[in-house]
Amino acid sequence: MDLLYRHRVLSGSFSCLTTIILLLGSPLGSMEAGGNETDQLALLEFKAQITDPGGVLSSWNDSSHFCEWYGVKCGHRHRRVVVLNLQSNNLLSVVPPHIGNLSFLRQVNLGSNSFHSKIPSEFSRLLRLQKLFLDNNSFSGQIPSNLSRCSNLLVLVLNYNMLEANLPAEFSSLSKLRALAIEVNNLMGNIPPSFGNLSSLQLFATTRNNFGGTIPETLGQLRNLQGLSLGSNKFVGTIPISIFNISTMTVLYVEQNQLKGALLSDLGFTLPNLKEIDLGDNHLTGPIPESISNASNVDYFSIPSNNFTGKVPSFSKMRGLYWFSIGYNNLGSGQSADLNFLCSLTNSTKLKLLDIGDNAFGGPLPNCITMWVNNISGNIPSEIGNLNKMSRMDLAGNNFSGHIPDSIGYLSMLIELFLEDNNLHGSIPSSLGNCQKLLLLDLARNNLSGNIPQEIVGLSSLSIYLNLSRNSLTGSLPREVEKLKNLDELCLNGNRLSQQIPSSISSCTSLERLYLQDNFFEGPLPSTMSSMRGLQVLNVSNNQLSGQIPEYLASLNLTNLSLSYNNFEGALPTQGVFKSSISTSVVGNKKLCGGLPDFQLPKCKYEESKLKRISRTAKIMISTVSASVGAACILSLSYFFWLRHNKNAPASSFSEDGLLRISYHSLLKATNGFSSINLLGVGSFGSVYKGLLDQTQSIVAIKILDLTCRGASKSFIAECEALRRIRHRNLVKVLTACSGFDFNGNDFKALVYEFMSNGSLDEWLHPSASQYTEKSKLSLLERVNIATDVACALDYLHHHCDTPMVHCDLKPSNVLLDDEKSGHVGDFGLARFLPEEMHKLLTNQSSSIGVKGSFGYVAPGVGSAISIEGDVYSFGVLVLEMFTGKKLTNDMFENGLNLHRYTNAALADQVEKVIDPILLQENQESENGQTLTPDGKNKSWFRTLECLVSIIEIGVTCSSESPRERMDISDALNKLQGIKKKLLEFIVIA
Known part of the structure; x- marks a missing residue:
């Protein structure tokens, strides 16, 4: 009878309960009236000693025969209990020893309850027992070794408990045992080599324990084994060659251990029935065997975070493949043919995840798709439009050139598109307007030109951000921008956009951050922007805007406002964000006056009649001050342009995307040398400090990763990725990240968060x-x-x-x-x-x-x-x-x-x-x-x-x-x- 493994278990486990029932389950005998006093008394004693908050055992009384009680089944030939199934009933207690008196029991299922303390040794008296499910409880202590007396045992499931100590070597005598599942416990020690004698075993699952030592070579003797799950333990050494010779194997999980060595070159031939394989997070080396293509049934292939090298073989025969993860290795050679294997995946029409990031791949991209941060060059092929089920595409940070193909508009299921940091040129295809489910679009830092298509700013689905910054876009901002009512962030800075900012932008009522700096916008700020109550950051610096600074800006909830280097004139408001010269920048506007003293603007002029009464001395003073302010403005303007064109700007400056660049030195200074006085707390992967940033004079929370902790670097990457892709008012905002070296040359990683003044819940x-x-x-x-x-x-x-x-x-x-x-x-x-x-x-x-x-x-x-x-x-x-x-x-x-x-x-x-x-x-x-x-x-x-x-x-x-x-x-x-x-x-x- 086949063992079915059609579900995925990322950490190396799979659903034992359903699988085992399919494996072993011919139906048991139905109930029959009658009974035996021994069984009845045992059941009543069982009931008397457990807590039953849901009252599911209320039927256990003299009003009916015990064979009709809830969860009880009796055999046809004897009026004896053969099945006791009390799964998922919130029962609370130590399992009463009286269960050992039900001597005809063949199946016991007490799973998903709240039984605790030790597993009673009285189970060993159930010599007819075939299936025992005690999973998802709070059993502790050792697994009773005397369970080995249950010589007819077929299935033993002890997952999700708090069992400890070693796995009993006595179990090797259970010659009929087909499934042994002990996942998610605190078991330790070695796997007994004698387990190689369990000749009937089809499933052996030990995921998430503390087993160590080497994997026994004797497991290769289990010629009926279909599923082997040893993930998330502490196994060392190599994977025994004998295991790769178990031709019945369909599932092999050994991820998250400390295994080393290379894979057998003929792996695909010795494991022809393989369906799922996970070798991730180990120290495995060498190439991916070319013979893997022979294992045509594989639908889950995961080997990330190892040291695999060389060319990636073809996977063309794996038509059912839905998960392909080879990231964080050293695959590839930086040559033009590195990515040819991607074309072999075009037959895998069920592919849901493709992860090849953080390898050494080079050369052009074939007619396929890949992940970010490699060194891929060439054009984006027009065939990319055939990937009509793609929901997220990330080609950022490569060397793609040429045009963005119009066919990209065929990706109607696309939700996120990242093309930033490439060498793309030409116009933005208006066909992107067909991607009606798009939440995020990032085309920043390319060489794109032409107008912004009205179809793009008319995509009402965009809600996370639209980033077209640092290109060479021209023309006006289309009035269709009013359709971006759900957008959080709009970045158009660093282009050549001109004309007035359209008044329709006020319809973007969810907008929190608006970056329009370094363009050629002109005229006044639209009065309609007064309705943008959610706006927190507004940067319109280095444009040609004019007129008075609107008073309504003081009534918005702005935390950062930059109006610098425009042609604004008149009195500077003094309320709201204008109370702080740190949060507000107005330098380079020669006709501004007034404001609070920190802005160092000249006083506003009085009416002509009043000026006549000012003394000659006062006039001289005003002239002197005006000259000084003018000189200061000229110096400030010179300094500004020097900063913009200085390629060797300090690390602790604002980056082109508006994020603050933070160096190790900046964080060291912000926390007073990571002083214990500023320590806010210590977590699993590092410490959090309170700090004051010089650049913004703002108080922040700084998480310093302890890179000696296993998983800290992955935690940093995971958090950066998560916070890059999510944005919500009830999520802590990350301001920037730092990844570099300290003064001793050691790796240094940190995250800078918005400071929460009221601490933790x-x-x-x-x-x-x-x-x-x-x-x-x-x-x-x-x-x-x-x-x-x-x-x-x-x-x-x-x-x-x-x-x-x-x-x-x-x-x-x-x-x-x-x-x-x-x-x-x-x-x-x-x-x-x-x-x-x-x-x-x-x-x-x-x-x-x-x-x-x-x-x-x-x-x-x-x-x-x-x-x-x-x-x-x-x-x-x-x-x-x-x-x-x-x-x-x-x-x-x-x-x-x-x-x-x-x-x-x-x-x-x-x-x-x-x-x-x-x-x-x-x-x-x-x-x-x-x-x-x-x-x-x-x-x-x-x-x-x-x-x-x-x-x-x-x-x-x-x-x-x-x-x-x-x-x-x-x-x-x-x-x-x-x-x-x-x-x-x-x-x-x-």
Whole structure:
């Protein structure tokens, strides 16, 4: 009977439960009336010793025969229990030893519950037992070695527990065992070489444990083995040659270990049935075997982050290939034929991911597609338009030349297009207007010319950013710009655009950043821009704008304004952004006057009649000051042009794209030598400091990566990639990044964030003794606001990015609060983009793909895989922590009790007992301070409790142990917004 492995497991595991049932499952006998007193007594004892919050065992009573009880099946020939299936029922307890009295049991499934403590040794008495599922619980201690007495055992599944110590060597006697799955535990030691005697074994899965040593050569004796998953452990040495001779193998995962050596040259012939292979994150060397083309069934090929070299062979026979990842190796030679293998992938019509970045590929691009940061040259072929299912295309940072082909407009599914930093020329094809799903378009820093097509600025789908900066575009900005109503950022700087800025730009109501500097725009700023209330950054410097500076600029929420080197005249406003000479630049406007003293502008002239009364001395002084100011302006203007044309500008200057360039020296100075006084916190991959940047005189948060930590560099890359592609008001904004060397020549990487003055949510929920004050607690409304902000951020990541993103590490310390205590989700070092196909796969099947996150916030069982459901679980725990005030490490949480179970048990009629007391005290008194009921609780108190019950229900549902029971984050967001509205109504009424 075939073992089916059609789902993907990125960290080297796959859904054991479904697979094993398909593998082994002929139907068991149906129930029959009758029974045996021994079995009945054993079941009743079992029920008596466990906690059953859902009442699923209520049918276990004398009103019916035990063969008709929930989860119980009896055999045809005997009135004895043969199956006990209590999976996913929230049962809580130590498994009672009485289970060993059910001597006719053939299958036990206690998976996805809350059983804890040790696995009882009494299972060894079940000599007829064939299938044992104890996965997704909290079992600890050793795996009982006496399970080896169950000589008929076919399936043993212990995934997602807290089991430790070694794997019992006694299991090698289980000659009938077909599936052994022990993923995501704390097991250690070596794999016993005697496991080579398990001649019937078809599935062996050990992903996410602490096994070490070498992989036993004896595993090559398992001639029936179809799936081998050894990923995310500590194995060293080489992959045994014998394993590559198991012709039945369909799935091989050994990723994230410390394996070395080369692959066998005839791998494709010795593993002809191979479908999925993941060797990523090891130290493997040598070439990719050319024989791999013989393994025509391969649909998942992943070998990133190794040291593979040489030419990439053909993959033309792999028509079902949907995942191809060879990035972060040393493949290629910088020659013209390096990328020919891409054409062999044109037969792979199901291809969803193609990753060849960070290799040594060179030469022109054939009629295919690739990723960013290589040295690829030549023209972009017109055949690229045939990739009509492409949703994201990134060709940035190469040496492409020639025109952008018109055929690119055929990519109707395109969501993001990156062509920046190449040598492209000619006009922007108007056919891009056909890409009606485009959210982001970046054509910056090329040699493009001609007018901006009205079809481009008329793409109403653009919402992240449109970047056409640093080209040679001419003509006016089309009035169709008014259709960009959802756009966050528009970059047109560094071109030759002229005429007036169209008044229709005021329709871009979502615009936060507008860069129009270094062009030839003329005339006044449109008065209609007064309605652009979301605008935060406006740079129109070095144009030919004229007229008075509009007063409405002072009423906008601008944090950075540059009007320098234009022809503005008249009085400078003194309110809003004009209060700061750091946030506002007006140099090079010779006819400006007034303003605050820091701007050092001349005073505005009085009426002629008043001037006549000024003394001769005053006139001389005015003349002297005017001459000085004029000289200063000339010097400033000279200095400005010197800066623009100086190719050796300091590292700590503004880059062409408007981002601040930051050097190691700048950050060293900003943090006073990374002083402990400025230390804000320490995380998994580095430390965060508070700093003051000289360039902007602004306070920022600076994350210094500890590159000695394994994964720190990847975390830096992941966070840069995530923050480059996402933008939302409830996500912490990254201002810039630094990647270079310190003064000792060591690698140095840092990220600079917007500083959040109110620190982390964790500091407010659990202040230290030195932090605690009477005002250090968050109010109910503040907590609801923050929970809503976090839900809004997750909703954006899960549903409104072009590719769903999973944060993977949501917890209070990663939620930061600004001046108004609005919540911002930060730390994307573990975040992962989830392609649509992978999203569907993970939603429908169990997996342990790269389980990441922090203890207590990571979902148990299959929900801990990289999936949006895992994020929802973390959010649910966070909500419960916010409104109970209970820390996850509280001493009360032991023996299987956790925050979810604690609050869930109180939902029926005792919610007020688990709520943070300060939230109920807020509304315990009436307006005049007198209580309205004998127990001191007024109507407002009961209304507050009603809202709190709804919030706790959200937290409990989101943190359900079964992913299927969790609500979608968009539903949680809607419910929280409704609660917030109700709370505000209560406040108004009060």
